[in-house]
Amino acid sequence: MRRLRFLLSRRWVIFFVVVIALAWVAWRLGEWQFHRLEDRKQRNAIIERNEALPPAPVTDVLAVGDDVSDQKQWRVVEATGTYDPDDTVIVRYRTREGTSGVDLVVPLVLSDGTALLVDRGWVATETRGSTPDDLPEPPPGEVTVTGWARQDATGDSTDVTDLSTRSISSERIGEALDRPVLGGFVDLRSESPAAETPLAAAELPELDNGPHFFYGLQWWFFGLLAVFGFFYLMYDEWRGVRPKRRGTADPEDDSEGAQHPAVDREHHARQE
Template sequence: MGMPSRPLSTSSILVALAAVVMMLITARMGLWQLDRAQQKLALQAAIESQAKASPLSAALLPDNEADAQAQWHRPVTLRGRWQPAATVFLDNRQMRGRPGFFVMTPLILPDGTAVLVQRGWVPRDQLDRTRLPDVPTPAQDTDIQGRMAPWPSRLTQLGEDTPGVIRQNLDAQEYAREMALTLRPFSVQQTAGPQGDGLLRDWPVPAVDVHKHYGYAGQWFTFCAMIAGLYVWFQIIRPRRRRSPH
């Protein structure tokens, strides 16, 4: 006859519950990372699809944030007149690993509304950060090519910006009120401009690193398997070996 089974002690039950809980948590984290990878792949597909779409004209520009978001990264061709007096240099913005400014100028469309154009990037003067380059801005009507983009990202700052040419962040509503503009609910990243205007336009796109998420998922699933293996060894196999007669 086999050895009589021993009733489970309170400590054994608690260890079993703890192991099950940790296995569920680590497995769930692994599945979450796989889901994040799928989301990133869907985002990449959407970006590539939008980039290949036909350019939007002024007549087809969205009027609300929801419609604008559906058009992110789509090419756009606009004609309008720059408003250089409303130009703002956004500080602490990087391009190709260098600190500098994003040059932001509204373009007034024929219907009177304005689109904030991220015209490009310029480096910061290393000796005097308040010294700004002279960015050529045509006075006549201008055709620009770009892509639909959200409002520039907000950086962490202490206190609030004071009105001026150099700013850390730009609030859309406050800026529109300050400059007396009827702003569209998006911005445009200019992708081409006059030769020799001194602006870089190597705009970053959202990072889609799915391999990172696959790696994290593998780590979580490994933890889950390790917990299961350790529980089986220390709570089942090892105790049985100790009790078995030699």
């Protein structure tokens, strides 16, 4: 056990603590990635289920003052009303495939006077954050729309200034327009009659499992690598402090204290 006393030195104690901390962090990050994988699988299952259902009346899914629940996210809904293009809200910084653009959110006024916020789609812009001079008009008169129910965004990005925002929040937009709106919003899938200038429609998110499984394995591998490295360096240090075997000659001692036989014979010849 004497040969392992170096593990009690300050350097090795600190090294041990650092390795344990790194391994623990790597383990937790791996678990976090696997939790994200499970969340993604649940989200994909909800989207696939809701996409397969027939369109539901919008008031069965959305209500004034209520947000869209996780179970209703991406549910296909249908509504009939009249667009109010004067209250169009521009959602900035919506880049697609490297091209700058904006989304256009237009209130669809229903028969009871409430409004459904419809993200009609994306239009390209010249620069990031700019606004097109001529916004494509929605269909006039009574329109029937179908789309995917979406949850409101949160945070400072939902602030509305001059009918412009960075993220969609029905609460903030309703306050800015000073009109009652249904909670959440709808990503447009179709509208009848169709608009003269259609916009680039929203698409369902990717339904694969993403990279979370391999990211989780990588984090766990890094943790195991740190532990393995500690024990390897400990073994290397242990080899360096092993006592020499009894009877083993030191090469340096041999070179300094012992003479070559030929040199010894020459010395005796000179004496004679």
